[in-house]
Structures are given as C-alpha cells and as structure tokens.
Amino acid sequence: MSGNPNSTHNGEWWRNSVIYQIYPRSFCDANGDGIGDLQGICQKLDYVKSIGVDAIWISPFFKSPMVDFGYDVSDYRDVDPIFGSLEDFDRVIEGAHERGIKVIIDQILSHTSDLHPWFEESRQSRDNPKADWYVWADAKEDGSAPNNWMSNFGGSAWRWCTRRRQYYLTNFLREQPDLNLHNPEVQEQLLADLRFWLDRGVDGFRLDAINHAFHNRSLQDNPARPVKLDANGLPPVNSYEYQWHIHDKSQPENLVFLQRVRELMNEYPGSTTVGEVGDDNTHKIMAEYTTENRLHMAYSFDLLSEDCSAQFLRDTLEKNRRVTEEGWPCWSISNHDVPRSFSRWNKGFDADTAMARAPLFLLMQLMLRGSVCLYQGEELGLPEAEVAFEDLQDPYGINLWPEFKGRDGCRTPMPWFNGGEINAGFSKVKPWLPVAEEHYHLAVSLQEDDQHSMLNRFRALLKWHADLSPALATADQNIIDTANDLLIFERSSETERYFVVLNLGHEAASYTLPEAFVGAEDITPAEFAGSVTGETVDLPLAGARVFLRK
Template sequence: MSGKTISDNNGEWWRNSVIYQIYPRSFCDANGDGVGDLRGITQKLDYVQSLGVDAIWISPFFKSPMADFGYDVADYRDVDPIFGNLQDFDQLIEAAHTRDLKVIIDQILSHSSDQHPWFEESRSSRDNPKADWYVWADPKPDGSAPNNWMSNFGGSAWRWCTRRRQYYLTNFLKEQPDLNLHNPEVQEQLLADLKFWLDRGVDGFRLDAINHAFHNRSLQDNPARPLELDEKGLPPVNTYHYQWHIHDKSQPENLVFLQRVRELLDQYPGTMTVGEVGDDNTHKIMAEYTTGERLNMAYSFDLLTEESSADFLRNTLEKNREVIDQGWPCWSISNHDVPRSITRWNKGFDTEQALARAPLFLLMQLTLRGSVCLYQGEELGLPEADIAFEDLQDPYGINLWPEFKGRDGCRTPMPWVNHGEINAGFSKVKPWLPVPEEHHHKAVSVQEGDSHSMLNQFRTVIGWHKQLSPALATAAQEVVDTGNDLLVFFRRTEEEVYFVALNLGKNAASFTLPAEFTGAEDITPQLFGGARDGDKLELPVAGARVLHLKK
C-alpha cells in the first residue's frame, strides 16, 4: 500500500474523499441556547480531524425564519444569529484549514424563504423590478392551480397570493417559493452569492435539490404514475409519488446554468461542487450533471432507501456504471433527511449483526468508484430516534403524521459525554430536540477509550483507506453477479487490481477466487472477519476481504 493520501489525485482532492456532514443545529451548542452553532463546530474540529476525513459539509446556517431549519434562506450572505455571525464563520474556516480540513457549505439555489426581501418585493405587484424573480402563474378559469404539480412535502405545489391574484410555485414548503432561474438577473444574483462565500475561503458547495432549479415554462401537467403498492397494500402516503415528474424539474436549461457555476469555481483553484439529485432516473441525471464542465460530483437517493440487499446494491452500482462514464458519484447511505442507516439498513438483523454491518457498509463506500459523504453520528452507531409527537419539529413529519414521522429521528443532538453530563454534553439547557436515552451510552467519551468501539472501527477503516494507492481513485469498477448475499466487485487500473468481497447476508458464505487472485495480497482491515484458503474465501456475517494484485 502507498503512504500517499488517496485524495491527492492530480490535485483533485475531492476524488475518493471522505466528506463529514455536520448538521449545525445538532452538533455542539457553544453559547448555551439549546441549538448548535458555528463556534460549537469549531470547538469540535479536533474530533472531526481525528476521524481522518478530508472535508466537512455544513448544512445551512444562513439567516432564515427556520420554517425548514435553514433550507428556507432569507439572506444568502449572512449567518443566522442562532448560529453566530460572519466572524464566527471566518474563524471556523481558518481553524478547519489549519487542520487540513476542507469546508463545503450548502447552497439552496432553487428556492428561497418567503421572508426573503426578493420575494417580499416580487409578490407586491406584477410590475415591480423583481416581479419575475419567482415562478408566478395565473389560475385556471375556475380559480384552481395552474397545473397538477405536487410538492415534495405533499399537496399542491402552488400557493395563492391575494396581492398579485396569482399562484406561486413551491416545490417544498409553502414558505419556500421557487426562484425563476429562467430570468438572467436571478442567475447573476445567485452566482454573485456563491462568489461571496468563495471569497471568504470556502472549498466547495453542496447544491441542495439542484435539479429543481428550473421548471418547464409550458407548465404542462405531469403524467400520472402507476401506483406502486407498498407491503401494506396501500397507496403512497405522499401525493408527490402519484406522478412522473417530467416537467417540474431536471430541465435541460439547468445544464447550461451548471456550466456557469463551474466557470465561476474554476476561478478559485481547488474548489468543488457536489449536487443532490432526486429524480425518477437519477443515474442519467447524475451522469449529465457531472459530465463535462458542470458539477464535480453528485449523489442521489438510491442508497438512502430502506433496501440494502446485495442484489439491490449490484443493480444500483451496475446502473450507475452503465451511464455515468466519466462523471463522478458521491455515495451517501445516510444524511439529515432519512432514518439513520443502522436502523434503516438492518431490518431482520439482530443488534450484534447490525453493529457489525455498520463498518462493513463504510468499507463498501470507501472502495467503490466515487467519493463518500458520512453523516454525523454514523461513526457512533447511533440508531434512529423515536421522537414523541409533542417533541416533533419537522413540518414534513407533522404534516404526514403518523404514517410518516418526518426527519427529526436522524437530527437529534450529538452525544459527546455519557450520563455524567446533562443532555449528553451537547448543551447545558434543554436542546431543540431531545437526546434519546439510548444514545447516551454511545457518546464520544464512552467510545474514545474502547479500541473495539464503533468510533474507533470507523477511524481504522478511514485510516486504512487513506493508505491505498492513489490510482484507485479513477480505477474502473466491475461488479460480479454472485447471485447470492455476497457483494463482489473489482477495481482495475493498468497496473493493479483490487478485489472486494462483502457478506451482506444473515449466514456465512464462501466465494471461489478467480485464478489471477490466488496469490494476491490480503490487505483487509483486521477488524473484518473472514479467511482465505487458496482460492476459497470464507466470510462470516458482516465479513469482508479486500485483495490487492500488482500486474
């Protein structure tokens, strides 16, 4: 193995990088108001550095009325007081860079808050200077919405404005009106706002719901989607899933705009973009968005579902390989929008098996072609929290309760110390969401001194990954159809080959190695069970083997 950091590949640090997502409300409360803040992040950067990650991605901290907890921006160039101020952000940047950590921040380019001054002006009349900065449309003759488009959070995507006597488009909450990026002035403003943060030293942007940035100006109805019944035999809870989203997102004009974004970032060497893409055909969109001079990489919701079988993963990886070509994926199995992976991906497994599978899935992500997003708390093995209805904060969950409980269960505060400290060390006052009882014994302070803890297993695997050959970053990927619970794939360059086998099933499994690998070096991290006897691999539940062969 090489001692060179894999992410140094030709100066493109983001290739095969590990990006640690920080949800600031829930990371660390430095000022004692129950909500995490920027100074809290700065205080914990030594911990983040100890994980061995390459960068942090900070979810929104901009000025906002917090209808969607920061994803409804009221000022793209300022910090909301609950998180601190611009000086706090500048100090965070400096502290991160001192520790060789890159800083990526969220940017929400498809919509703003309805309390943003732009929208206040836009809705005041039909002929003001910003009248066309948002998506407005006349009602049908009967007064109903312009078309059948649905909000991601359920119900119609159109909201009525009495002043303009028109509807405005809201792909998410009613408090999040969609910006009209067909208007060149809007594009110029958003690019200027990106430049503001680049000038402050950020190393990149995570572009939220970026394929929602443009709509089809014809406002055609979306076609109905045949209902795919779930295991209960009931239609979907959310009306958003009743149609194919052909006209309300993923429009061709977005490709041109992303080229403009890339042109801006090219003026700041070493910066990057990662886009969040949610669509009916995510692999195709990821390929389009990361090919050529557009985004550096993109991730989808394919691995944020409840399915985690070897067969599902094989199909997902193969679809991605078939279409993405020179584009670049970023693999994420958990974030602030979905239940935690240790709960979501381990249905039917006992607690011991579930805990063993967490580092296994990290190993999978790190050896796939692409980069990795690791969500805060995953390294502690935190399960999804069960939040009582009276404690819910997420409007998405409140609206669709009880069939859908929202996103609060994965957003609870980080547990830093065990029961010896109130609120597990997150805050000295009641936090915005409760710290679950079962999270206290998984606190950082508990796991630090245990060499076998989940935290130290994650450190081991990430550290192991950093020692692999830099050539792995761009190596071709080939998935083997084993037909069973083993996920097997190769990574090949002209000089070397890596072989990866992971047992995702509930029973031990075996695999016969190709002849070329009988003499390969076994470089598997020691924490993974399994053995090789000649051309035979024997893998227990959650076992893995990684072999390396130089040609």
C-alpha cells in the first residue's frame, strides 16, 4: 500500500498526509469545451505526482444542473457529461493508483439538486414514497416561513412549493433542497451511494458541509447573534451572520450517522474521510466528529479567515487542542470557497516578502499535528484573481455584489503554459472563467526549470517533510505563548522532539531557545533564512528554524 512514509499506522496513510485539491472545472480542459474535465486530470497526474502529495481530492464531478457547480447533485452515481464518463473516472483512479496517489472525492450528503429525481417525486404530494425524503414544513398562520432560519447564501432558508403547499428547507441555494436524514431510508440510500464509489476504487471522501446533515425537528428559531459592525459602521452583508446557528445544523443525531459512515469505511481498509465543519463552535464539533469512531479527519474555516497573525494562530491552535490530542485535524488555508491565501494572508507585505511567506505557511502546516490540504495553484503562488462582474459565474457573488464578489476569484483556470499558448494552456477555447492576467507569469512551464520558483520550493518542502522520522506523525503538540509575532510550537514523541520557530511579523525578531534545545540539530529547509548563535535564534521577515533533539 502506497502512502506517506511518516505514517506507521496500519492502513492509516492519511495521518500526516498531504492532500491536493483539484477543482475539475478549472484544472485542465482536454476536450476543448472551455471546462476542465476528468481526461484533463489524467493528463496532469505526472505533474501532481511531481509535487510530492499523497492524495488528490476531486471536487464534485457528478451529474448536476451546475447551479452551484456540482454541489447540487442530480445523480450521485454518474458523471456529468461536461466532465466525461464513469470510464473516464475509472482511468483517473487507475492512473493515480499507478503513481501511488490516493483518490478522495467530494460527497454532498446534506442536500441535492431540486432536479434530482428524489426531489421531483417528493414535491409532488405529501403522501408519495419520497414525501419525507426532504425537510418539509407547514407555513405559519400568516403564511410566512416556519421559522427564522437563514440560508448560508443570504435570505430565508425556506422556499415555498405550490404543489405541496409547504415550505422546503434550503441551507444554501433555493435549488439545493435539504435531505431529511432523520428518515432511515435516506440514510440507507446515502450509505449505498458511498459504497458505489468505494467499490469503484476511491480511497475516501471529503464530506461537504457535513454538520448540516441534520436539523432540529422542533424547528425552533435560532437566537439572535450580536451584530459586528465593519470599519464603516455597517452590519454584515450576509443575513446568515445575524444568528447563532443552534438548531439548523450540528445536531446530536449526526454523531450516530457518522458512526454508521465509519462502519462502512472500515469495510474498505485504508479508506478515509475528511469532513468540512463550519459552525459557531467549530472546535467542539471537530473534536466530536473525529473521535468515537466517526470521521478520520475534519477541517474548519478558522484557517480560511483573513487573520493570519501569530496571536490568532496561537489562539486557534489552542482552541483546537482537543482535536489534535484526541481526533485528527486537516489543516487547510485555501480552497475553492475563499480568496486565495497568497492574497488573503499577505496584506500589507510587498511582493517579495509575500513570495517568501507562502512557503512559511506551508512549513507551518507540515509541522503541525494533523494532515494538510493544498488547493490547486497554491504551489504556484497564485494570488486571488480579479473577475469582472460580467464574467462572474458564482450565484453567491452575483447575489451579494458588489460588497461580496463571490468565489470566482479563487476558481479561475490553472495557468499551465506561457509561451504564446492561448488561455495559458488551460483550454483552446474561451474558458468558463477567464485566465487571470496576473497568473500568466506564474505558469507551470515558467516555474518548472527555475529552482527558486514557488513550485520547486513547495516540492522541496514536501520532499523534506516526507523524509522526516515516522514518529512525527503522531507526536504530541505544544503551542508556546510568546505574545509576539513569532509562532512557536513543539512536537514530542518518545524518541524525538521538534522545536519550530516561524516569524510571521513585519520585521526581524529574535528568540531565546529553551535549554532543552540549545545545541539541538538545526534541520531547517535550506531556503529559510535565519541564524542561531548559542541560545539565540535570529529571524528576518519570513524566517524560520526547525530544531530536532533525539
């Protein structure tokens, strides 16, 4: 079985692994229609392997009307024609496995498309076989929605259906009705759909918005949340932020269902799950979801925030202590839903410093207890793209423009070539989103042969990480509270101790090593600046040191 050599656990390759997220629409267009596809992924598997990752996570490619670009599924067991066929997916599995790469796919268990046959049947009447497969509720006496729940994308979470004379719940877009997982038949069907893909050879699932899978059947109102005003004294753009989301997600019934998911996964040794958890009490939910034989891993939106200060990271890691001690986190600082980390986490820094800080954050992720998820293009240092309103595709951004521009800026196509190729080699026709002008000079072809490029710095870091002792995988973690711009933490196992010092501030800084690490081996990757004199560590901007004591 292939996998990260740092994992000494039988079949638990996912511990301390590096997962590479592929957003298929924007990765590589092989059939020339302007949209990336499964054949395009096959063509780029050698590139993916060259980065040094252990697995790929492929965002949805299922049959879908694409209102939310595949997160509105109309058939859980088929590939949408724009991405190819089931046979194309089989080739992705085969090609990845030949290269020692695991394959994780998205699964959306909380909702479907409103064009899914299940919902088409459910909406017809109140007494058909699928009538209770979705969350339906009567109107209040005045005809208004059953309660005050809000959609993640703004506005009421309830939509009126004239055929049933009832409201149905939509935690996201109106075209994404919520499944009723309180119904045992729905659970059985979803587990059978997971089994379909496991039988096809996938190595695991990324479970989208998994804490939305159950709602409180009492349909109680959510309590109001104190409004945070922005710099202009205005309240939040999105009405979702006006509530504490106590009753519309993260319900206790989900814990039992996740144990059922784990029982299924245990039938397929070496398979894994990683859950996306967004909640007002994220760390508690993550801990619950990754313990007691439930999910293998979980990640939250905490590191997908605007703040990347050392103090924020210390606070977040401390809050996450139970997850790192009892469960298993998957550290992600970029994905298809938030502005790219290169722009988001480098505000106030010049271009050169920003380029130096990107590997610094990767080093942080690699040395924390947990696994790592990288988003396509992160290894190139791609900044957030500016997308004109007329080019927007994301309904989330179109609905809330201009105060919120949506998610298209992080979803623009991968730049593969810059030598006169149209659309940077992504497609020979107009892509579904334009290739960002600021991305052309960061194309893969330009970075391949430059040993100092971001791409090759990422490759070197992943190689360095893979060569570390297997004991690192489950070593304990202790965050050092310095109250300054240095992020410092220790990893300890029975055989070795690591001490990590990262300068996240705007100026050079020094630190006095604890006695136990004075004279310890300095194993810092060569590209990171800094020096050690006796017990003093001197770090320039974006400097780092990693020490090992055996």
